[in-house]
Amino acid sequence: PPPPPPPPPPGTTWTQGQYAPASDYINKCAVVRTGVDIEGNPYPDQAGSLVQEMFWLRSWTKQTYLWENEVTDRDPNTYTDRLAYFGTQKTFAITASGENKDDFHFSQPTADYLAQRNSAPAPSYGAELAIIAAVPPRDVRIVYTEPNSPASEVDLGQPKLVRGSRILEIDGIDLVNGGNTQAELDLLNAALSPQTAGESHEFVVRDPGATDNRTITLAAANISEKPVNRFTTIDTATGPVGYILFNTFSPFASEKDIYDTITSLSGTGITDLVIDLRYNGGGLLAVSAQLGYMVAGPARTQNKTFEALRFNAAAGNSDPVQGGPNEPFPFVDVGLGFSLTENTPLPNLGLDRVYILTTGNTCSASEALVNGLRGVDVEVVLIGNTTCGKPYGFYPASNCGETYYSIQFQGVNDKGFGDYADGFAPLNSSDTFAVKAPGCAALDDLSHELGDPAENLLSTALAYRETGSCPAPVTAVTGPDAQPLALEVTRFPVPVDDPLALDAPQPSISEVNRDMTLPRHKWETGR
Incomplete structure (x- = not known):
């Protein structure tokens, strides 16, 4: 008689509610890569199977996912696609405002992830x-x-x-x-x-x-996208105002770019600062913490928490991703080594107020800056529209050539606040679910260059700075022949299901998230 079929790989028999450690399955790959990645690191792959990759996803989700108790336990042996299985490893609950509780569950090829964070052209x-x-x-x-x-x-x-x-x-x-x-x-x-x-x-x-x-x-x-697209100083009757168009915290290059910018502005005598985050979907939380320090200075931030991480209930006071105690993320006053020499002292402006320009594209690590500064009593004045509402973050996890992003923590500031899943909005916004902050609702304005004092969001910020009240809003203009004044610009619109529709541009995943990555040597010492 023919020989019996080989037994399944060890540990791939599914029993509902029973989970082996994720470490039992990591790097056990159906397709084994050889050589090194673009950062020079040898691939850790070992011969394995697709089902082992999915068992790793199952155990990793159970150990680290923020809402692990809302994930239905599914047998990996019934799936033939690891990405389809990953798509099941999340909550499908809906918030009070009608949004998905978890709208940030993604993966991408690891080669793409490494290229993006290293600013590969x-x-x-x-x-x-x-x-x-x-x-x-x-x-x-x-x-x-x-x-x-x-x-x-x-x-x-x-x-x-x-x-x-x-x-x-x-x-x-x-x-x-x-x-x-x-x-x-x-x-x-x-x-x-x-x-x-x-x-x-x-x-x-x-x-x-x-x-x-x-x-x-x-x-x-x-x-390669330049994180700080431009910056300038605007002369006003009540003193110079700094302006920064900061489009992404994502690549390692963002660390030195924002350091160079604040260094330049710190010598201009500015009395106020406008940070334009209207298109900034997030990125490295560490760089956001550095910018928070550079805005507020040491007096407000010393021994204060920029963002503390709340993991799933089973984690208690430990960090289920890295292991060890769950330590809060501080305001960072030195270079970390992404692209700025480690321990380089950061400049600071010592401001007690900052103006931030926002839209629905303002997300994650950008919102962490808003929340972190509010936590140490810096007045954050919001000009624009409601932010995307993502108080959550992750540690990117790579396995067998795919990098996975699964919500693992909620970030809270020094006051313990982090409940802004429906975003931050200016005080006079009609948004009933968002967290309100001082400032003015205003629409984006494609009829003026960014940084032009006549551009709608910036002009609204400057007017509010002078008078303490909001100017009359500009009415939205629509229609194919209209001038592009006062539009709500969506960088990455939802694709339209129409045979004549243009393809919608899509962001790199690292552009719309809160990424806990630190330089490699930092992992070895915890923080």
Whole structure:
């Protein structure tokens, strides 16, 4: 008779409610990688199986997921796709405001995760797009451009693309009302998201306030997003005001970028600071803690908690992810070694008030800055719209070539507050679920460059600073031919289910989260 089938790998017999330690399964991979990753670290993979990868997900979720008692225990042996199984390892509860309790459950290839955190260049024009209308009549505008990029290159006396420029045609195809075949739509999507450096396309655009169109050619280049896109000092009758457009806490480069910016501003005599986080979806919590210190200074932050972590109930006072005691995350006053030399003293402005520009794109580590500063009695004035509402975070966990992001803690400030799952909003906002803070509701404004004192959010902040009250709000303007004034710009809109819809741009996962990563040597000493 034929030999009996081999027994299942050890530890892969499912018994409901019984969990082996995740360490029994980690790095037991169906496909074994060899060599080293882009950071020079050898792959830890060992020969294993897909079912062992899923048993690791099951045990890891049980040990570390914030709402582990709300996860249905499912048999990994009944699944053939690790990502499909991962999708079941979360709560499906709904909040009082009708939102998903956990709307931040993601994974991505580990190679992509490492490339993003190391600012690996990727093909791009260096222009951030807003798809205001994805179907005809389509409306695609420029939100901002990266410095020293093809988009910001000067052509005939002006940058090729400016904030608010509307794309009308690409390579002879009408983007607004054309693209009515799949072939044309594919060409439009491909041109909007170039895949190779040197790839070139012809665009017809119209700038804000213009009546004539311009024709430009853009060739993609390998570009790394600059975390601090720009900063400046604005002279006012009551003293100079600093302005920073800070678009991501995500890459390691953000540490030195914000250090250099605050260092420059600290010598200008500014009396107030506006931090523009309207497009900042988050990133490294450690860099947010550094910025918190640089805003507030030592007197307010010494021996204070920037963010304490609340893990699942089973963890008690321990950290179930790293092991050891659960220690609060302090305001950080030195370089940590991401991109700034370790122990470099950080500059500080010693402010008791800061203005933060916000939209629904302001998320996670950006909200941690708001909450952390409020916890040490810095007055945080919010100008804009309700933030995304993510008081939660994670430690990225990589296994067998996939990096998983599963909510593991809620962050609370020095006062113990962290209940802002429906976001922060200015005091006069109509949002009934958000946590209110001083400031003014205001809509985004694509008709002026970011950092221009006439731009709606910044002008509202400056007016509130002068008078202590909110100026009359600007009414939203809609319609394909309207000037792009007072719009709610969504960087990463939900894809539209329509055959004529443009593809919605999607963020890297690290851009919309609160990432607990520290430089490697920091892990060896706990914090």
